[in-house]
Amino acid sequence: MTKKLTCIECPVGCALSVDIENCKAISISGHKCPKGEKYAISEIENPLRILTSVVLCENLPLEVIPVRTDKAIPKAKIMEAMSEIKKIKISKPVAVGEVVVKNFLGLSVNLIATRDTAEISA
Amino acid sequence: MIEKDLVVVGGGPAGMAAAISAFEAGVEDILLLERDQYLGGILNQCIHTGFGIDYFKEVLTGPEYADRFVKKIRSISQIEISLRTFVVRLTRDKVLTYLKPGVMQEIKAKAIIMATGCREKTREMAHIAGTRPAGIFSAGLAQKLINIEGLLPGNEVVIVGSGDIGLIMARRFLLEGAKVKAVVEIQKKTRGLMRNVVQCIEDFDIPLYFSHKISKIYGKDRVEAVDVVKVDDNFNEIADSKFRIDCDTVLVSVGLIPENELIEMAGVLIDKKTNSPVSKEVNKTSIPGLFVCGNSFKVYDVVDSVSRDSVLAGRLAAEYIKSVCNGPKDSGRR
Numbered sequence: 001m002t003k004k005l006t007c008i009e010c011p012v013g014c015a016l017s018v019d020i021e022n023c024k025a026i027s028i029s030g031h032k033c034p035k036g037e038k039y040a041i042s043e044i045e046n047p048l049r050i051l052t053s054v055v056l057c058e059n060l061p062l063e064v065i066p067v068r069t070d071k072a073i074p075k076a077k078i079m080e081a082m083s084e085i086k087k088i089k090i091s092k093p094v095a096v097g098e099v100v101v102k103n104f105l106g107l108s109v110n111l112i113a114t115r116d117t118a119e120i121s122a
Numbered sequence: 123m124i125e126k127d128l129v130v131v132g133g134g135p136a137g138m139a140a141a142i143s144a145f146e147a148g149v150e151d152i153l154l155l156e157r158d159q160y161l162g163g164i165l166n167q168c169i170h171t172g173f174g175i176d177y178f179k180e181v182l183t184g185p186e187y188a189d190r191f192v193k194k195i196r197s198i199s200q201i202e203i204s205l206r207t208f209v210v211r212l213t214r215d216k217v218l219t220y221l222k223p224g225v226m227q228e229i230k231a232k233a234i235i236m237a238t239g240c241r242e243k244t245r246e247m248a249h250i251a252g253t254r255p256a257g258i259f260s261a262g263l264a265q266k267l268i269n270i271e272g273l274l275p276g277n278e279v280v281i282v283g284s285g286d287i288g289l290i291m292a293r294r295f296l297l298e299g300a301k302v303k304a305v306v307e308i309q310k311k312t313r314g315l316m317r318n319v320v321q322c323i324e325d326f327d328i329p330l331y332f333s334h335k336i337s338k339i340y341g342k343d344r345v346e347a348v349d350v351v352k353v354d355d356n357f358n359e360i361a362d363s364k365f366r367i368d369c370d371t372v373l374v375s376v377g378l379i380p381e382n383e384l385i386e387m388a389g390v391l392i393d394k395k396t397n398s399p400v401s402k403e404v405n406k407t408s409i410p411g412l413f414v415c416g417n418s419f420k421v422y423d424v425v426d427s428v429s430r431d432s433v434l435a436g437r438l439a440a441e442y443i444k445s446v447c448n449g450p451k452d453s454g455r456r
Contacts (some may be wrong), residue, residue, distance in 0.1 A: 006316045010175045011424055013316030030235060052170050052183055054269055064272035066169035066185050077323065082297050097187045109297065114169065115185040119192060120160050 004045055009035040016040050050074035051081050052114075055088040055100065062118040066091055067100055071109040081105055093117040123228045127151035127443050129218060131209050131384070132237030134163015135425050136432040138191035139200050140235045143436025146311020149443055150200040153229070155207040155220055161195070163239060165425065167262070167269045169431055170290055172223055173315070176426040187425060212384040233411045233439040236385055237432065238418045240378035244337075248282065248376045252339030255346070261287040261375035262294025265294065266415035280348050281305045282336055286314040286423070288375030293322035302365050304329045306336055306350055310358060315423065336372070337364065345370050366444060380418040388412065405435040411442050 002051045005016045016030040020063045028040040042048055054064035073081060084105060094100065094113040101111040128149050133156030141154045162167065165173070168184025175181060178190065211219035217230045229358045242260040265287070267273045280289045280447070281296050284307035296302045305323065310332050314318050330446050331350065337359060338349040352363035355441060380397045382390075391400040391408045396436055399407040399414050407414055415435035416428045422424055 006320045008317035008320050011172065011315050011317065013320075015316075044316050049325070050181070054169060054272065062270075064269065066183060066269060068169075068171065068183055076296070082299075095188060106315060109313075114183045114189075115166070116189060116192075117163075 003044065005040060007031060007036040007039045008032075009039050018044055020044055048077040049078060050076050051078055051085075051086050053082065055085060055090055057117075058089055058091045060090065060093065062115075062117060065094060065117065066114045067111050068114050069104060069107075069109045070112050071111055073105070073107050077105060077107065085111070088115050123217070123230055126153050126155070126229055126231045128233050128235065128439055129229055129231040130154040130235045130237060131218070132156065132163065132239060132418075133158070133161040133203065133205070134237060134418070135165055135180060135188060135191060135237055136239065136418070136428050136435075137235070137237035137431035138195050139429045140237055140413075140415050140439070142191065142194055142438040143296045143433040144199065144235070144440045145200055145436075147437045147440030152201045153231075154195070154201055154203050155209055156203065157208045158204050159205055161192045161203070161205075164212070164258075164262075167266045168290075169269050170294075177429050180271065184425070209384055212388040214389045216388075216409075216411055218384075223394055230439070232443045233413065235432075235435050235439050236382070236412070236414045236418055237416045237435075238381040238384065240380050240417045240421060242287075242378040243374070243379060245282075245372070245374045248374060250282065250336050250339060250374070252342055252348075252371075255339070255344050256258050257341065257345035257370050257374045258339065258374065261291045261373045262292075263289055264371075265372050268294060268298060274300065275304040276369075277344075279373060280301055280336070280350075280367055280369045280370040281375060283307065283375035283377075284309075284312040284314055284319070284330060284332075285375050285377070286318050287317040288373065289314045291320040291373055291375065292328050293326065296326050296328065299428035301330050303369050304331060304350065306331050306334045308333065308335045308353060335359075339372055341370075344373055348372060353391040378417065378421050379398070380421065382414070382418055384412065385409075386413065405431065405438055411439075411446070413439055413442075 003018045007014045019026045025041045025044040028037050052068045054066050098113045099110045104111040124360045130137045165184035165188035173182045174185040207222040209220045219228050242262050267275045278301045292302045336348045338353045340347040352360045405413045415432040415437045
């Protein structure tokens with residue numbers, strides 16, 4: 001069976017065509033770069049997404065700090081990940097890239113801060 | 123009155139890139155003015171990824187992209203940064219007046235780069251009929267409330283406009299636990315990037331209606347519902363196609379307007395349809411030595427394009443400064 005996908009790796013959004021057999025991507029066309037091929041395979045066999053959100057702060061100059069998973073996580077885990085993120089409260093200054101939660105959800109990815117609290121003067 | 127070689131108005135991605143570029147092109151007397159309490163501009167609230175794919179060859183969030191420029195600009199002592207600083211007046215002789223807590227100051231600059239970004243179109247500009255209850259936000263304002271203030275402005279949301287900001291906010295509300303009832307788009311297809319339709323709408327099965335518009339908003343104190351109606355090729359309502367969606371929040375994402383009131387004040391020729399300066403060459407205006415870059419010059423799709431545009435503006439400003447009265451005050455560094 002053939003499935004049509006839009007690649008999400010970059011703003012171009014190539015229209016991909018993927019032949020599928022036994023739940024595996026057999027052949028891919030329509031991509032303008034190798035990232036598209038990788039995306040198509042992943043999207044058919046194990047869809048992943050990078051998750052971004054914010055976590056609450058206390059005693060810091062910001063109300064919330066933006067965070068992200070440093071690698072993509074299974075799409076199916078997104079809402080569970082959001083429940084976990086909403087439990088977090090940061091009370092110490094963080095830097096861009098600093099790990100907020102190591103091995104987040106046991107998925108071998110880290111939840112990292114994407115903004116410096118030091119940059120903001122109270 | 124203070125004199126400066128270069129003043130940059132705006133400390134978002136455009137202003138930072140322009141200031142850094144002007145320095146690298148030989149200008150050593152630079153003042154950057156930013157109205158907010160921190161640098162970064164709109165990127166601070168764009169917590170999603172998709173930035174820097176072209177410019178840095180990395181997949182970054184908005185704040186991470188901004189951080190690259192903030193760290194760079196803070197390492198350049200020749201660029202003075204003034205936060206909480208709002209420019210209130212600009213003349214054609216390149217004298218600008220700013221306000222900051224406790225201070226009003228006039229500056230005469232050899233060159234000025236305006237990097238003031240955009241504001242959003244409003245519900246009134248989209249001519250959406252009905253009452254005027256609480257709960258109607260421009261998409262960017264809702265984004266700021268959630269991502270900077272840590273507030274959830276609504277629980278049952280209908281979004282007008284399928285541009286990138288509307289699509290991104292559909293996902294944002296849903297992830298924070300709100301119900302996103304619909305995204306309503308008057309055109310036949312999305313104005314946003316296809317990748318955003320996939321990762322914001324399709325991923326979450328959010329209903330997306332093309333060739334539809336909101337014909338009325340209901341609610342006394344707070345939004346209660348909207349009427350949605352199908353439109354024909356001329357955007358006229360198709361009879362009997364109306365249906366109602368109960369909701370408590372309406373997001374309006376129908377376009378951006380470059381903030382160019384200051385250059386208009388100075389007498390720069392402005393295209394009334396786009397609010398952008400009329401320009402024969404990129405970044406230049408009808409006043410020599412007054413440049414515009416980033417979204418206030420042209421509304422770009424991705425910030426990577428803003429950075430490239432702003433680097434050019436910085437170089438043009440440097441070139442201009444060299445060419446007028448004695449050149450820049452530099453120490454011979456090239």
